[in-house]
Amino acid sequence: MSLRPxxxxxxxxxxxxxxxxxxxxxxxxxxxxxxxxxxxxxxxxTKAVAPLIEAGFVTDQPTGPAEELAEGQLGIGRPVSPLTVVADSVSVIGLKVTPTDLIGVTTDFRAGIRTVRHQQLSGTTPDLVLERLTTLAEELIGALDDDAGPLIGIGVAVSGDVDAPHGVVRDSPFMGWRDVPVAELLTEKLGVPVVVSNDVRALTVAEHWFGVGVGVDSFAVVTIGSGVGCGLYVNGEVVSGANGVSGELGHLPLAPGDLVCTCGRRGCVETVASSDAILARTRETTGRADLDLSGAIDLAHAGDEHAREAFDRAGEVIGSALAAMVNLVGPELVVIAGEGVADYDLYEQRMREAFAAHAFGAAGDARLKLRSHTFDDWARGAAAIVIRSYVRGERPFQR
Structure with a gap:
């Protein structure tokens, strides 16, 4: 297996x-x-496609007589030759980093997952995590069989403020990282180009190229779990922000000012709406310090007023944050995703009420769509970032 692009x-x-x-x-x-x-x-x-077909990245296979032809095609009954990507022309690795686990996948050129590996972490120091990332990447490289295409690169998805062009995690409160040159360090260890991205932005790229965003003019991906994130696709591009930061829905100051966020600021949406915040609130109001998140969810489903209050409060703040986002950006679709959607039914009504109360005019017509995601999907998002950079000739794939 060739490791270089x-x-x-x-x-x-x-x-x-x-x-x-x-x-x-x-x-x-x-x-x-x-x-x-x-x-x-x-x-x-035709001029652009010809070298791609010759090099084996794209193929055209007649599908036989077409019942419906686009305007300008050959006459009725003539064969149509649609273009498709040769999936096995390249291979990609995607890695998702969390404070407790590493998730890795191998994909093809269509971001189709081929192999999945999970590893638990015993700590979050950069040295330890990078060592474990290297081991996981080497394991995934070893899993590439003879039918897989050459490995073109590795994508790493991390929460927080990421300088994607330089592959540096500037600030990740969940990981406790500041100014960690992930791409440089992993490239030195593995000898493979590495692309680093904010995890929600990577997931948004995957949805744009390979998911619900295909054919949609504008959309947002809102993730709810240990944090609350937002990726935006508008004006033909996933928004990255002038300084690499955008869509930080979880850090809008819409919660009570006495609550301190993991980022060190007060009143962030995450202080009420994240799964950690919901659990902390339920423990506080019930006096049950032994509760885990599944226990809090069970209590809420059983009608416990204290547990219900925690979820209601989260729904209120999430709905207000969604309204603020659609008022500013005006997407036609909002995808609600992340591990927190497992308990979506507990806060959906309050969230929709708050959204309707604060969304302005036609901005409130945005469709809210629930989409379950696993951590494998987050890792796939990291692979999608590599595919996009490879196609566009972005760093580290400059042509």
Whole structure:
């Protein structure tokens, strides 16, 4: 198995990047449909596709007589040759970092998961976690079989403020990290290009390219769990922010000011709406210090007024935060995801009431969609970041 990205993409122009992006995200898709959606001429599309087919990244396979043809295609009954990505042309590794676990996956060029590995962590110091990440990556590399394409890179998803262009975790309160050069250190250890991203932004890229965001003009991914995060897709791009920070829904000051967040600030949404905050509130009001989260959920389902109050309070603040977000950005779809959606029914009503009360005008027409995610999906998001960087020729894959 080749570990280095020895399969450079034959993309010499921005048009070629746009064409391949359309194929990856909307396959199977005929050349004429790419031309229609991009505004490129069919000749330009054909010119961009030809080297990708020759190099084995893309294939066109006639599907037989088409019942419906797009305007400008050949006559009725003539075969259509849709373009698709050759999934096994490359392999990618995605790694998700949490304070207690590491989750790793291998994927193909379509971000289809092939292998999954989990490892528990005994601490969160950068040296320990990077050592364990190296071991996990080596294990995943060893799991690549002869049918897998060359490994082009490794993606790492971490919560917090991440300087993605330089691969540095500037501030991760959950991990207790500041200014950790993850990409540089892992590249030295593994000899493979490494891309580092905020975990929610990575999940949003995966939804944009391979999930619910395909074909949607604008959407937001709101994650609820140990933290509350938000990824935004507007104006044709996942928002990263001028300084690499955006969509920090969990740190809007919408909660009581006496509550201190893990980030060190007061009144953040996370101080009320995260799973840790809900558990802490339930323990406080019930006097049950022995409760775990599943116990708090069971109490709430059984009608315990103290447990219900904790979830109601969380729903109120989440709904207000969602309303603030749609008022500012105006997405057509809001995907509610993360491990916290397992108890979504306990706060959904209060959340929707608060959302309706504070969303302004037509912004409130945004569709709220529940989407369950596992930690494997977060790791897949890290792999999707690698795929996007590889296609676009971004660091560390500059062409």
């Amino acid at each position: 020895n399969r450079p993409l034959p993309l010499a122009t921005p048009a070629g990047v746009e064409v391949l992006t359309r194929i990856i995200t909307e396959e199977p898709i005929p050349r004429v449909e790419i031309a229609r959606r991009t505004g490129l001429s069919q000749a330009a599309v």
